[in-house]
Amino acid sequence: MRLFSQPVVRMLASFGLAALLAGCPSGGTGAAGEPKWPTANKVATTPLPGTASWTGVYFINTAGTRGTMHLFEGGDNKVHGCWLAEDKHAKATFVGETKDNLVKLDWTEKRIGFAGAPVHLTAYFVMTPAEDGKHIIKGEYGNDVSSDAGSPWEGIRQKNAEPKEDGCKLEEGETIPVETKPLD
Numbered sequence: 001m002r003l004f005s006q007p008v009v010r011m012l013a014s015f016g017l018a019a020l021l022a023g024c025p026s027g028g029t030g031a032a033g034e035p036k037w038p039t040a041n042k043v044a045t046t047p048l049p050g051t052a053s054w055t056g057v058y059f060i061n062t063a064g065t066r067g068t069m070h071l072f073e074g075g076d077n078k079v080h081g082c083w084l085a086e087d088k089h090a091k092a093t094f095v096g097e098t099k100d101n102l103v104k105l106d107w108t109e110k111r112i113g114f115a116g117a118p119v120h121l122t123a124y125f126v127m128t129p130a131e132d133g134k135h136i137i138k139g140e141y142g143n144d145v146s147s148d149a150g151s152p153w154e155g156i157r158q159k160n161a162e163p164k165e166d167g168c169k170l171e172e173g174e175t176i177p178v179e180t181k182p183l184d
């Protein structure tokens with residue numbers, strides 16, 4: 001049951017009231033105290049073999065999300081990176097965490113050349129390592145920060161491709177986040 005229409009929610013958000021009505025998604029929880037990654041937190045994980053790593057360049061090949069993703073691992077199972085749409089109509093930055101063959105992402109996407117606020121959502125991938133280094137990743141993304149399910153996506157790690165901090169740069173001076181806190 002929807003309490004407010006989208007225009008009303010946007011108006012409330014401009015006054016800072018939407019956080020009071022929906023719950024604050026930062027700090028690991030989504031709306032009304034739900035887990036931030038309700039689907040990914042239920043995924044059974046398996047350790048990655050010694051030759052597999054999340055750090056890499058992935059081609060996401062699902063219609064509507066086709067593009068290149070540069071993913072970097074940091075300490076304490078943290079990740080960060082960026083994604084650039086194949087046709088360069090959108091780009092995203094993300095931070096997240098890994099647990100074995102699972103990565104959970106806090107994703108902020110902006111359409112290029114269009115006005116409007118960035119889309120902020122949560123998502124996850126599960127990796128299936130391959131002996132040739134072309135690891136398959138499959139997962140889902142939700143439509144906000146309290147849902148990480150509903151839209152499937154998948155990709156493949158590009159063999160012999162090293163991720164670059166400026167791999168999704170469209171303009172001079174753009175950088176991707178290296179902090180592991182959720183993006184605004």
